[in-house]
Amino acid sequence: MKSHAIALSALLLTAASVEAADVIVTVHGVEVGKGNVSVGICDTALGGEHCPVGGEQASTAPTLDFVFQNVPPGNYAFGGHQDINQNGERDENFLGIPKEPVALSNNALEKMIPTFSDAQVAISEGAENRVEIHLQMYGGKKGKSGAARTQ
Secondary structure (H helix, E strand, O other), rough: HHHHHHHHHHHHHHHHOOOOOOEEEEEEEEOOOOEEEEEEEOOOOOOOOOOOEEEEEEEEEHHHHHHEEEEEEEEEEEEEOOOOOOOOOOOEEOOOOOOEEEEEHHHHHHHOOOOHHEEEEEEEEOOEEEEEOEEEEOOOOOOOOOOOOOO
């Protein structure tokens, strides 16, 4: 039991010494006035419970910025979706292919079946990190979702 307490204390001290970062996710290709745009930060895989942090905004401009504060350094995937029909869901066809515009970091939508590994970008400690993603129909025009930039 004592060794677990020491290991836990060491982990907490290490976590406390790591400086969290701000991440600005810029979403391009927004269809103005057509539902909300959502962005999620995925930590181990794409979708659902693997994207515990997110935000949502009205589609008021062709480009929107989402600011996430105190993100621990590490590798994350960033995903976006525009809810064109305003039903509060990302609609998919019977094969699970999105029927509304979606985006993934690191140009991952260029892959036939994108994975977390394809979409992951490194977030640096104590810096302002920028990630750009481009909404598009899955299988449609290729976006240029960039990797994170540290400033």
